[in-house]
Amino acid sequence: MGKAPTTQWFRGASPRAALLCAMVLAVAAPLGGAMPYADAFLADAAGRNREGLTHLTFAPFGRVEQGWAVYEPLVAQEIGSRSDVGDPDFADHLAAWQRAHGLRPTGVMDDATFALMKTVWQARRPFAAASRRACPEPPPEASLAVVPAADSYGGKIMLLRPAALAAYTRMLAAARAEMPALRTDRRLMSLFSAYRSPDSDAARCVRDGNCQGIVRAACSSHRTGLTIDLYLGAAPGFPPDSSDDINRLYVSRGAAYRWMVGNAARFGFVPYAFEPWHWEWRGEPL
Numbered sequence: 439m440g441k442a443p444t445t446q447w448f449r450g451a452s453p454r455a456a457l458l459c460a461m462v463l464a465v466a467a468p469l470g471g472a473m474p475y476a477d478a479f480l481a482d483a484a485g486r487n488r489e490g491l492t493h494l495t496f497a498p499f500g501r502v503e504q505g506w507a508v509y510e511p512l513v514a515q516e517i518g519s520r521s522d523v524g525d526p527d528f529a530d531h532l533a534a535w536q537r538a539h540g541l542r543p544t545g546v547m548d549d550a551t552f553a554l555m556k557t558v559w560q561a562r563r564p565f566a567a568a569s570r571r572a573c574p575e576p577p578p579e580a581s582l583a584v585v586p587a588a589d590s591y592g593g594k595i596m597l598l599r600p601a602a603l604a605a606y607t608r609m610l611a612a613a614r615a616e617m618p619a620l621r622t623d624r625r626l627m628s629l630f631s632a633y634r635s636p637d638s639d640a641a642r643c644v645r646d647g648n649c650q651g652i653v654r655a656a657c658s659s660h661r662t663g664l665t666i667d668l669y670l671g672a673a674p675g676f677p678p679d680s681s682d683d684i685n686r687l688y689v690s691r692g693a694a695y696r697w698m699v700g701n702a703a704r705f706g707f708v709p710y711a712f713e714p715w716h717w718e719w720r721g722e723p724l
């Protein structure tokens with residue numbers, strides 16, 4: 439997407455700010471060659487986004503992270519930009535999003551903007567809201583459907599609620615039709631985790647010493663039978679669900695994850711931003 443002739447930020451600005459900008463433009467124009475104010479503003483924001491993409495230090499999920507490149511596909515989708523992070527068009531879309539959400543429209547991704555965006559994403563996960571009140575009860579295991587062996591990443595037997603499995607199957611068919619990468623690697627988009635009983639989660643947490651800060655043991659969304667972990671690739675030497683930043687970045691850069699970010703909502707699936715492989719189906723009450 440090229441540079442917008444009139445910036446979104448400019449369009450969304452308050453009448454006073456718009457008047458000020460118009461005055462600046464009127465003064466700048468006769469100088470000839472001087473960059474219009476809005477263009478200079480967005481070019482500066484673009485430069486800061488390019489830098490922050492790998493250098494912003496923040497802790498959006500409680501653990502210090504360097505840069506927001508892992509989240510770039512979700513951010514781009516959220517603000518409706520198809521441009522590179524370092525492009526003024528990206529900054530323009532981000533500024534419009536900030537303005538629409540009551541933030542100062544700087545066009546620059548920062549801690550506060552990301553925190554609010556994360557809140558917006560979390561609000562789309564019924565499980566996130568419900569589990570704050572009380573951990574949802576798991577469905578009776580007899581009511582769950584078995585994931586076909588061909589869709590199981592490691593061949594393990596997995597269960598899901600029937601309607602969630604049907605939604606996943608429809609999504610997989612669409613992904614195969616729309617994404618060439620899936621034709622060469624049949625494992626992509628297969629499942630490596632689905633329903634997990636609270637008991638097995640607790641046992642696994644103790645056995646593997648991998649309690650994810652008790653989240654897995656205490657209340658994982660996998661107990662709902664509506665949650666899937668998709669194999670979307672893995673960094674060499676890492677299991678597909680490694681939350682090491684190297685693996686999260688690798689997965690987030692893959693074509694399969696990007697397809698999910700752009701298309702999963704069509705099938706009722708919403709992401710958990712911190713784990714690119716983890717998706718939750720919204721089609722049924724918890």
Ligand SMILES: [Zn+2]
Pocket residue numbers: 631660665666667713715716717
């Ligand atoms: Zn998961």
